[in-house]
Amino acid sequence: MTPPPFHDLLPTVLVVDDEVRSQDALRRTLDEDFTVFTASSADEARGLLQRQPVSVILCDQRMPGMTGVNFLKEVREQWPDIVRIVLSGYTDSEDIIAGINEAGIYQYILKPWSPDHLLDAVRNAVEAQVLQQQTSRLDLELRTSTRVLRQRTASQMAQAKSHFGFERIVRAPGSPLDLLCRMAERAARYDIPVLVLGESGTGKELLARAIHYASPRLTGPFVVENCAAIPDTLLESELFGHKRxxxxGAFEDHAGLFQRADGGTVFLDEIGETSPAFQVKLLRVLQEGEVRPVGAARPVPVDVRIIAATHRNLEQRVREGLFREDLYYRLSAVALTVPPLRERVGDIPPIARQIAQDVAGELGHPGAALTDETLACLLAYPWPGNIRELRNEIGRALALHEGTELPPEAFSPRVLQGRAAGGGGDLTAALPASGSLTERLDVIEAMVLRETLLRHRWNKTKAAAELGLSRVGLRAKMQRFGLDKP
Structure with missing residues (x-):
């Protein structure tokens, strides 16, 4: 039978019944809400299904040549998304069970059927098909999204590893940090504690983060706690958590840092400032792999790697009874010492240039180049605050100085003292290897003049007053030694 024109906006229903009067009755009941196709046999229905999309099949159970259940079993195999309903005038329980189990029948409607009941059944069947299609699409999207998310996560992890890896620890060729980084990278492969030693501001956290991203735990969290920043009584709660x-003030349960870092790395900075009582509890974490939240009846297992850092001499503190010897040896399975900046002055130019670029971006500053004269000044200063101090100085200079270059006078007076702050060794190194006493004294005089002018930002009145010279005398000496403001 030729199907009626297909209507894109209405769900489609196929009625399969060998009685024409039954087909007409079903069509009249359904045609206001659905596009209705009819077929008088299984063969006719198969042909129509191959040409026309169908949402629901209403099939009579007793038809010549094939039962409705057997036909719908075929439909289930070839067109599984179609919702299948059986119409029958018989209440044979075996037919019902077979229909449900073998043909995946959505509903079994007995004759004589009620128009309202039939309409509700078909509407529900259409809704079921829509939900099924949405679920299938969602499953597909989730599978696709999982792949996309996995790829995106892998990409972000690669970016993080590149950003925080050992290659991003800025240094000059042949730097003392090369050997340190090679040792740290080897240690990173093994799940053992690492103790990072060094003065404040040397970049111990940077090294610890590089170890994390070179380790098997790189997909886990990297969390940081400065043990000197909070009172010892709160440190336990912050790291191990507490119960309500x-x-x-403990109004609710609080998961500690160790629990939140499960599967990753905990970086404990300034571990040397902790009390012996806290050290006992930290030792338990290392030995047992579990923490006990404050007020909890039972410990909680955690899987973390600990990297500790301190500017203290822990061996000395062990001898003084201020740090537990057993904890020290637990933490220092691998001990790495980051040298201060004054012991690797060759690293100062590349570090300073990188800091200038980074800080300019953070400040929204157009950026300024470091002149050779400025780098010479930075090289002469001993940097007691190490990289942290260098970063602060460059940030201050960028904020207060205008221009495309940062001259020495853009920095603070203590940095401008340069060689004088670095001690007499720098002066001696700057003297010529040979020459008369007058020639060598001229070199020293020129250096003193230059340092004083830099410190006073080329204010000749202040520089002359400090040196006990008149402005005319200072100008003459500047001309003699070729000291002109850049």
């Missing part, structure tokens, strides 16, 4: 009501 454990102390005044």
């Amino acid at each position: 009501g454990a102390f005044t």
